[in-house]
Amino acid sequence: TLRVIPEPAILIPIEGLTTFSAIKLGFSEIGNTFRELRRFKVILLYLCAYLLFNDGIQTVLGIAGAFAADTLGIPLVFNMATILIIQFVAAGGAMAFSRLSSAITTKKALTVSLIGWIFIVLFGVAIAPLIPPDHQDHDYQLEFNQNKGAYTVTSAPELGDSRVERLWVRESGQITSGDVLSLDNARSLISSVGKSRNSSYSISALKGPLDNERVIGGSHPSILGSGTLDWWPSLVRKTLWAPLGIKVVYQWLLLGLAVGVVMGGSQALSRSLFAQISPETRSGEFFSFFGFISRASSVFGPMLYIFVTGILDTRSAIFSILLIIVAGTIVLKWVDVDAGSRIAREEDQRIRKSF
Known part of the structure; x- marks a missing residue:
């Protein structure tokens, strides 16, 4: 691709740059750009909006894996597969939003994608593992062996x-599948699963003296009610996930598909909109600053997430990122793209006349 794309002409070539002078010049240009942003109020306002909504989006993407594993109990392999699927869906999402921006405007299409992100965060907070309904859905599964008079661990x-x-x-x-537990040891394990502060597991016994004994640990992902916003996933689980029998891994997959649709669109459209309001003759300068804002x-967002998690819980922390x-979406509404494009054209004309 880089061999095909033509290199734009450099209006003011600089020769004889050393590594130190290039770094010094780079920081100097960033400072000059920052000072001159006062003349480009539309760009400045857009960068404020971008700083907000991109911070939220990047934080959501950054903490998604930890949230899936620690809060929802999503297996690592399934989580990785979902991330891979997202990349393919994102390509299609970017093309779909490109067509949408042609049909309406880039700003409106970007707003649609951000509204999509808002619903995605609400969706993510609403994901809730189902309470294990059957014996085979529990973490520890014990089955009574009549010949041995003991319980065999069929799953761990x-x-x-x-x-x-x-x-x-x-x-x-260290209990693994295939282990044989005496009746007393089986009772002890069931008791530990239910009472231990370190238990995030469930257990079910089949047949024998402990037939149909099922216990869920207090830290099991399906246990809700103690968090500030746990009423929301509880409500959605009761009205949607449980009636349809949608397990948490498939809830997570649905969320991943939705993320893929809007992720490609929000990333591409945010750059496209910035290009529309930036002077073409100073694109390198302004996009360098845009990249700096992306990193900043x-x-x-991560700091806010850590703070809210510390005083409340992870679901509340994710909801705070939604804010x-x-x-950012509200600030974007005030960005006058037409005025920004006009100012950019005037700047281009001014610079080109000086050469």
Whole structure:
């Protein structure tokens, strides 16, 4: 691609630059651009909007994996597969939003994509694992062996190396599929799953003296009610996920498909809109500053997420990121693209006349 795209002519070539002088010149140009932004009020307002909504979007994308694993209990392999699917969907989403921007305007199409992100965050907060309905849906599955008079572990979770999981192994022992537990040991395991602070598991026994005994640990992903916003996923689970029998992994996949649709559009349209209000003769200068803002916008969202998680919980923290995206969408409404394009053309004419 780089061999095909023609290199634009440089109006003011600079020769003899050393590494140090190039770095110094780069920072100097950023400073000059920042000072001159006062003359480009539309660009300045758009950058404020972009700083907000891009910060929210990048934070959501950044914490999604941790939220899936820690809060929802999504398996790592399924999470990676969902991320891969998102990339393919994003390509189609970018093309769809490109056509939409041609049918309406770039600003309106970008607003549509941001509204999509708002609904996606609400969707993400509403994801809730179903309470295990059947024996085969539990993490630990015990089946009574009549000949041995003991319980065989037919299924057990694969434990990692986190602090909580190590503490759980210390309490319950390293139990794997195929192990045989005496009746007392089976009772002890069931009790530990239900009472331990380190238990995020569920267990079900089939046949024998413990037939149909099912226990869910207090930290199991399906347990809701203690968080500030847990009423929302509880409501959605009761009215949608549970009646349709949609398991959490498929809820996550649906969310991933929605993310793919709007992700490509929001990224492409935000750059396209900035190009429309930037002087063509100073595109390198302004887009360098745009890139700087992109990096700066990946700081405040994570800090807010960590802060809210510390005082409340992860779902509330994700909802707080939603407020940043909403704020950016509101500021975007005030961006006058026509005025910005006119000012950009006037700047181009001024610079070209000087040569």
